[in-house]
Amino acid sequence: MVHCIVWAKECYKLLFGKMEDSMLWEDPTNEDKSVFMDLCTRSPDMNLDDVTKLQEYACGVFRGLFDFEIKKRLEMKTYKAAAKRPQPLVLEEIVGSNIVKAISLNDEAVKKQTDNGKIWNDRDVWSVSECVTRFVSCIVRTLSSEQSRANLGSYEFDKDDATAMEFVTAAANLRASVFSIAMESLYSCKGIAGNIIPAIATTNAIVAGFQVLKAFRILEAAKPVGEACKYTHCNRSWNARGELLQPSALAKPNPQCYVCSKHTVELAVDTNRMLLRGLVELVLKKKLGVNEPTISIGPNTIYEEGEDAETSLAVNLEKKLVDLPGKGIRHDTTVSIEDFSQDFRCNIRVFHRDEEEFGEEATELFALGGDIAKLAADLKVEEEKQAALKEAAVSAQDDDDDDYFEEVEPMDVLVHKRSRDTTEDDATSSKKAKSDVVDLL
Incomplete structure (x- = not known):
């Protein structure tokens, strides 16, 4: 609506101020000038005392700005990229053929309220027909007033000027109506118009x-x-x-940025436990900033949000990832994500990880992008730590077993080569000893 009010202020300057200073002004000698320029330009010999002529001029200005110019631009396909097709305003369709009577009734109502010292319905949003009559009436009143004529060609918009503010409100709302923008009250328009700073x-x-x-x-x-x-x-x-x-x-690219770094995002999650609702709320919306996700596994759409979304797919929200249609989301499954509300597309490559692998102190039971590498590193450190503890326990057990044995140092055995005579003497002595034993028995 702000742009509509800025446009209305420029329109006010084009009609009552210095035309060349208005952003809407175009060189009259330009062959491709806008349709409204000829209709907005007053003839030097126009009789400003003839109210009928002024009304015809005001109606021509309306048709040029809100009807003919819009139709011309539609034919030129100027608005082909617009979300909603602009709708031209046809004067006769809005207020009927008796436009003079409608303007007269509006002027009488304004005069009556002014005489009673009351401000008109400045908090109410005017209808399109009321905006039309006020728009035309403001032009007629400004041009027919002797006090206003003295300043024609040098007028500057003043939000405290009742007629100027009425004109800007009516023109802005008519412009908003053409482009399907919500209309505002005079009170709101006055606040916006007063806060527009050229700097x-x-x-x-x-x-x-x-x-x-x-x-x-x-x-x-x-x-x-x-x-x-x-x-x-x-x-x-x-x-x-x-x-x-x-x-x-410029800052270096952030490898942790899921939106601009890669078109494929890696996700580690327990596919046997996480629900599709968790994937949508915790991962897509909270982490990736997706507003209205459409989720597909191959050619199968399993969930979507936004206008014309298939509401029957909402039943999949309470299903585990592995139980989803299209063979589910399992280890090394690629999921397509689209968000038409912000022209966002990406693929998510899912890796299965048991919840226990995230640790007891984990606040999120999933990991995205670079967090997966960190998770793997943490798991490796944890495995090495557990292996070290196991090795230490085995070593301690071996030490306990050694307490039942006494370590004996081996003795050196000296081997001497004996002579043949010595051997024979030993044999004789041995035989003698054996005979002594027999005798004793």
Whole structure:
């Protein structure tokens, strides 16, 4: 609605101020000028005392702005990318053929309220027909007033001018009606019109210019984007070097960014336990920023949200991932995600991980992207830790078993080569000993 009010203020300047200063003004010598320019331009010899002529002029302005120009642009397919097709406003279809009577009734109502010291229904949203009569009436009243004529060609919009504010409200609402935008009351329009600061629009235009210059550098492709482009910060005041614009190097790509880093996102999750609702709420909406997801496994759509969504698919929300249609979501399954509300598309490659692998202190029983590598590293560290503890336990058991034995150092055995005589003597002695034993028995 803000743009409609800005447009209405420019329309006010085109009709009552310096036409060349209005953003709607076009060179009359231009062959391809807008339809409304000829209808908005007053003839120098127009009789401003003839109310009928003024009404015809005002009706022509209305037709040029809200009917003929819109139809021309529709034929040129100017609005082919618009979400909703603009609808031209036909004067006779809105207020009937007796437009003069409708304007007269409106003027009488305004005069009656003014005489009683009351402000008209400034909190109510006017109907389209009321906006039409007020739009035409404001033009007629401004041009027919001797006080206003003295300032024609130099008028500037003033929100405290009742007629000017009435005109801007009516024109903005008519413009909004054409483009299917919610209409506002005079009170709301006055608040918006009073807060439109030209300096902000100028700053926005400067920033847009810098964006175009950066776009040229990207299209030239002379250097990598990281070298060719920089962040440009617009300061509120001059810095120490007398600069308002301060460039800085672009940040390096974030490998943890799920949206822009890859078209395929890796997800580790327990497919035997997680429900589709958990995938939608915890992963897609909370982590990936998807608003209205459409989830597909191969050619099968298992869930979708948004306009014209198949509501019967909502039954899948309470199913486990492995139990979903299309063979379910299992280890190494690729799932397609689309969000038409923000033109977002990606694939999710799912890896099965038991919930126990996430640890007892885990707040989320899934891992995305780089978190999967971290999860694997943590699991490896945990496995090494468990292996070390097991090895230490086995070593301690071996030490306990050794307590039942006494370690004896081996003795050195000296072997001497004996002579033949010595051997024979030993044999004789042995025989003698044996005979002694027999005698004793």
